[in-house]
Amino acid sequence: MTMWRAVTIALTMLIATSAHAGSFDCKGVPSPDERIVCNDPLLSALDTVLPRVQEKAEKDNKAETRKTLRDFTSDRSACGSDRSCVLSTYIAILGKLGGDNSIPADVTANIIAAGRAKPSPTPPQKIGQCAVTNVTAVHPRVGQDPVKDEDYNSGTGIEYANKGYQVSYAREEALIASKPGDKVTMCLISTPKRCPAGDDRGREYFVTNARTGQSWAMADSQHACGGP
8 A cells, every 4th residue: 555545545534534733732732723623634644643643753863853843843833823824834745754755645736725825926934924926937957958867867847927936856756747838836835944044955746637636746956955
């Protein structure tokens, strides 16, 4: 069973029952962000899945996983009772620890936006904030014209009308399926930490293509802040 299939099953089961959390105790005196998780079926389901994704990630790199989780907890706490923000932090942490396959296929940027995304000339600036824009170009991460299909094997990049950009070192079929002009909803789900002044590379966006229905989480740079 694939990770996203397992997550979807967990979501279905949990949404059908009362909300609760998997990574903290809802019976205590939760903070505003924890309270909204405890009372929201979708957030509760994602929180219940998180420990198993964490356990698997810790087998590869325990120290880095723990640091990533501390950053997630800090981001979620800063959200307060903003559901779109809290949901964004869960999508970000699941993607970082388990890859895109750990993000349930039926969770989209439109769910984060909750009908509030509007066209904007710039990308979203706050976690949980979303905007509507259009794809302007899809291309291999490296390579020259004319583009050959195998060029995407070294990575994929996508550009948007609001000057946003995302790039991956992998071949990203969802991006390759996108076309210039496609309407997308773009949400900021994570910002880089411990960056040098003036260097904010590594902002991560969750995007859903309205035409294809596909979604992806990806950073806006090949390197995080402070890198080459």
